[in-house]
Amino acid sequence: MSVRPRSADDGMVTVEAAVVLPALLAVLALAVGAVMTVGAQLQLVDAARQAARLAARGEPADVVEEVGERAGPRGTTVAVRRDGSTLTVTAKATTKPLGLLPGIGLQAKAVAESEAP
Numbered sequence: 001m002s003v004r005p006r007s008a009d010d011g012m013v014t015v016e017a018a019v020v021l022p023a024l025l026a027v028l029a030l031a032v033g034a035v036m037t038v039g040a041q042l043q044l045v046d047a048a049r050q051a052a053r054l055a056a057r058g059e060p061a062d063v064v065e066e067v068g069e070r071a072g073p074r075g076t077t078v079a080v081r082r083d084g085s086t087l088t089v090t091a092k093a094t095t096k097p098l099g100l101l102p103g104i105g106l107q108a109k110a111v112a113e114s115e116a117p
Contacts, residue, residue, distance in 0.1 A: 033097035040073040040095040041106050047072035048091040048110035055080050055087045058116030064089070073106075085114045 051068030055061070061080050068078035068091055076093040089110045094103045 029098060029100065033101045036097040037095055037104055037106070040093065041108070044072050044076065044091050044093055044106050044108040047076055047078070048089050048108040051078050051080070051091065052087060052089040052110035052112040055089060056112035056115050058114070082114075087112050087114055
């Protein structure tokens with residue numbers, strides 16, 4: 001059995017992996033956080049649209065706000081504004097992806113024409 005002499009490169013792969021692995025995990029966490037934020041924004045857009053449809057049909061504002069808040073991500077607030085026959089619903093929420101990243105404020109608006117006489 002022959003013994004090979006130790007070279008200066010022995011153990012470099014381990015050191016490189018130890019340096020690169022945390023960076024890869026950080027990038028992965030940011031990517032997952034971005035996907036979660038986009039999902040929350042889409043949910044907020046759907047909540048604003050649903051609330052605008054209800055408002056256009058003539059539902060009371062408190063019902064519209066309640067339905068919009070339930071349809072959106074946790075902590076969603078909904079405001080309905082009427083300008084003549086035009087209804088504007090604004091839904092706002094703050095998401096904190098993975099609980100590690102800072103809170104990100106999201107907002108969605110939907111506009112509808114009143115169908116009620």
